Amino acid sequence: xxxxxxxxxxxxxGRAWTFGxxxxxxxxxxxxxxxxxxxAELAQHVMEDADPTFAGRVKPxxxxxxxENFGSGSSREHAPLALKGAGVSVVIAKSFARIxxxxxxxxxxxxxxxxxAVDGISEADELTVDLATGKIEDLTTGKTxxxxxxxxxxxxxxxxxxxxxxxxxxxxxx
Amino acid sequence: xxxxxTEKILARASGHETVHPGDxxxxxxxxxxxxxxxxxxxxxxxxxxxFDKVFxxxxxxxxxxxxxxxxxxxxxxxxxxxxxxxxxxxLLHWYDVGRxxxxxxxxxxxxxxGPGDVVLGADSHTCTYGALGAFATGVxxxxxxxxMATGEAWxxxxxxxxxxxxxxxxxxxxxxxxxxxxxxxxxxxxALYKAMEFTGSSIRGLSMDSRFTMCNMAIEAGAKSGIIPxxxxxxxxxxxxxxxxxIYYASDEDAAYEKTYRWKGEEVPLMVAKPHLPSNxxxxxxxxxxxxxxxxxxxxxxxxxxxxxxxxxxxxGRKVHRDVRCIILPATQAIWKQAMDEGLFDVFIDAxxxxxxxxxxxxxxxxxxxxxxxxRAVSTTNRNFVGRMGHPGSEVYxxxxxxxxxxxxxxxxxxxxxxxxRRQP
Numbered sequence: 001x002x003x004x005x006x007x008x009x010x011x012x013x014g015r016a017w018t019f020g021x022x023x024x025x026x027x028x029x030x031x032x033x034x035x036x037x038x039x040a041e042l043a044q045h046v047m048e049d050a051d052p053t054f055a056g057r058v059k060p061x062x063x064x065x066x067x068e069n070f071g072s073g074s075s076r077e078h079a080p081l082a083l084k085g086a087g088v089s090v091v092i093a094k095s096f097a098r099i100x101x102x103x104x105x106x107x108x109x110x111x112x113x114x115x116x117a118v119d120g121i122s123e124a125d126e127l128t129v130d131l132a133t134g135k136i137e138d139l140t141t142g143k144t145x146x147x148x149x150x151x152x153x154x155x156x157x158x159x160x161x162x163x164x165x166x167x168x169x170x171x172x173x174x
Numbered sequence: 175x176x177x178x179x180t181e182k183i184l185a186r187a188s189g190h191e192t193v194h195p196g197d198x199x200x201x202x203x204x205x206x207x208x209x210x211x212x213x214x215x216x217x218x219x220x221x222x223x224x225f226d227k228v229f230x231x232x233x234x235x236x237x238x239x240x241x242x243x244x245x246x247x248x249x250x251x252x253x254x255x256x257x258x259x260x261x262x263x264x265l266l267h268w269y270d271v272g273r274x275x276x277x278x279x280x281x282x283x284x285x286x287x288g289p290g291d292v293v294l295g296a297d298s299h300t301c302t303y304g305a306l307g308a309f310a311t312g313v314x315x316x317x318x319x320x321x322m323a324t325g326e327a328w329x330x331x332x333x334x335x336x337x338x339x340x341x342x343x344x345x346x347x348x349x350x351x352x353x354x355x356x357x358x359x360x361x362x363x364x365a366l367y368k369a370m371e372f373t374g375s376s377i378r379g380l381s382m383d384s385r386f387t388m389c390n391m392a393i394e395a396g397a398k399s400g401i402i403p404x405x406x407x408x409x410x411x412x413x414x415x416x417x418x419x420x421i422y423y424a425s426d427e428d429a430a431y432e433k434t435y436r437w438k439g440e441e442v443p444l445m446v447a448k449p450h451l452p453s454n455x456x457x458x459x460x461x462x463x464x465x466x467x468x469x470x471x472x473x474x475x476x477x478x479x480x481x482x483x484x485x486x487x488x489x490x491g492r493k494v495h496r497d498v499r500c501i502i503l504p505a506t507q508a509i510w511k512q513a514m515d516e517g518l519f520d521v522f523i524d525a526x527x528x529x530x531x532x533x534x535x536x537x538x539x540x541x542x543x544x545x546x547x548x549x550r551a552v553s554t555t556n557r558n559f560v561g562r563m564g565h566p567g568s569e570v571y572x573x574x575x576x577x578x579x580x581x582x583x584x585x586x587x588x589x590x591x592x593x594x595x596r597r598q599p
Contacts, residue, residue, distance in 0.1 A: 022362055022363070022451060024557075026538075026557070026559040026561055027561075031211075031538035032539055032561075034211045034538075034540075035246060035248035035249040036248060037252070049566040050560075069362060069366065069396065073559060074298050075300075075312045076314070077314035081215075097363070097366070098367050098396065099298055099314060099393075103313075106317060151198075153198045162316070163317065164316065164319060164323075165223065167320045167323060167324050168224065168225070171323075
């Protein structure tokens with residue numbers, strides 16, 4: 001069993017942190033910190049220019065909930081790394097910018113597209129997320145939501161444990 | 175049903191007769207690249223996964239351009255890691271300070287990328303090379319690590335959106351104004367996951383430098399790629415420069431576009447994107463109440479020779495306003511030398527602007543012109559997000575070189591006509 005398979009089976013549980021649309025990668029991790037590259041270092045500055053108190057208050061398992069075009073802008077993989085390093089367990093958004101979407105899957109940060117959930121969840125609500133089924137439950141309000149499942153090809157990549165193990169496996173099969 | 179230029183390139187690279195939007199393909203890469211922000215993370219991933227060779231040492235460029243000449247110990251350490259990797263694997267395209275330039279100006283200039291290519295870059299502005307008639311897209315570090323190891327990458331074939339401009343352009347209007355005009359209308363996710371194809375007689379009339387500027391900012395509309403079908407201007411640029419054989423593709427007459435937009439070139443005014451999104455646009459001549467502290471002319475968007483000539487046309491015989499710092503960054507060593515030979519630096523120095531070595535530096539608030547709280551810049555770069563060029567309380571207004579140079583003179587946002595027009599040597 002790879003780590004990714006275990007991760008997709010886990011029931012995630014945490015507090016919702018809500019953000020608006022077009023949360024760009026400069027907000028997620030400002031370029032002034034790109035002379036660093038480890039998740040632990042980057043996590044200390046995650047979302048600093050959107051909410052300077054976020055990095056100090058976010059707890060392992062917490063869930064970022066955002067509107068359209070989350071992760072727009074730069075290709076920096078430091079953005080999903082910083083969120084992972086801070087303990088964010090999943091990002092739920094109405095839509096994702098395409099490079100961030102790739103980077104999140106490649107680095108093992110779960111992401112879900114669920115527009116109705118984003119509209120229905122309020123700041124600080126307590127959530128559970130089942131990655132295997134895409135079911136999102138708001139324990140604070142009792143409402144449940146369904147996220148779009150990942151495309152089959154992407155699930156295959158995630159099941160292999162990420163992009164590089166997937167490519168390594170293909171190389172071995174040649 | 176015919177294919178778009180993007181679909182034809184991706185069909186060739188994936189070994190298919192045809193591809194359709196939505197298809198997931200594994201494509202052979204003609205070239206890949208990373209910079210001093212993204213490559214170190216890619217190298218870590220490459221080594222962690224246990225790869226011990228690169229797919230082709232002649233098709234990978236590592237370009238230390240973001241924080242170079244190195245601004246601090248941490249950034250110097252990142253470049254040292256790239257340098258060691260480049261040496262270990264014998265990479266042909268490793269360029270250090272003195273040879274390096276801003277990646278998306280350097281690669282086309284040296285002929286590392288060209289028409290018909292599939293290019294994967296660990297930098298969002300990799301879409302710049304679409305100006306050559308290539309499919310080029312930005313990714314993150316892990317994708318680059320996989321590309322360096324295998325020479326392949328997976329893609330979802332994007333739907334194409336066509337942006338057609340016809341007829342002549344207004345005075346001083348360049349590719350920068352056209353692309354800001356488009357982003358202002360469709361928004362920062364108006365082409366999310368799509369290929370933006372720019373066509374029409376206005377586009378065919380653009381120089382290569384203006385075409386690079388347009389494709390460079392396709393990502394600012396959320397696009398996967400931007401592309402301009404190659405023509406005689408492309409061929410003239412590519413011949414004697416491109417290191418491999420060019421393949422010139424064109425879209426079929428009956429190719430399918432998810433959306434088509436049409437404008438007259440003359441509709442486009444000199445544009446500015448106000449804080450804090452590239453889509454927050456307004457005509458430049460309506461913004462003269464905006465006082466500024468700094469002007470940046472350079473970057474992968476507008477640091478090429480034509481951009482510097484435009485700035486010089488406006489700055490010639492004038493002085494930068496006493497309350498403004500004007501910093502000019504030619505994007506490569508070759509552009510630097512060309513500008514020097516043409517006497518542009520005399521114009522800049524006499525105008526009391528500073529000229530820097532090639533670097534991305536200030537565009538991302540790295541170095542060479544970081545903004546303090548409350549300061550405002552007019553910049554020829556591509557992003558004006560919160561904190562992009564420094565303090566989160568600073569502001570960036572995006573514009574082309576004509577407006578940037580005129581604003582440097584005026585001390586507020588201005589067009590060349592508002593300060594008395596251009597001056598020939």
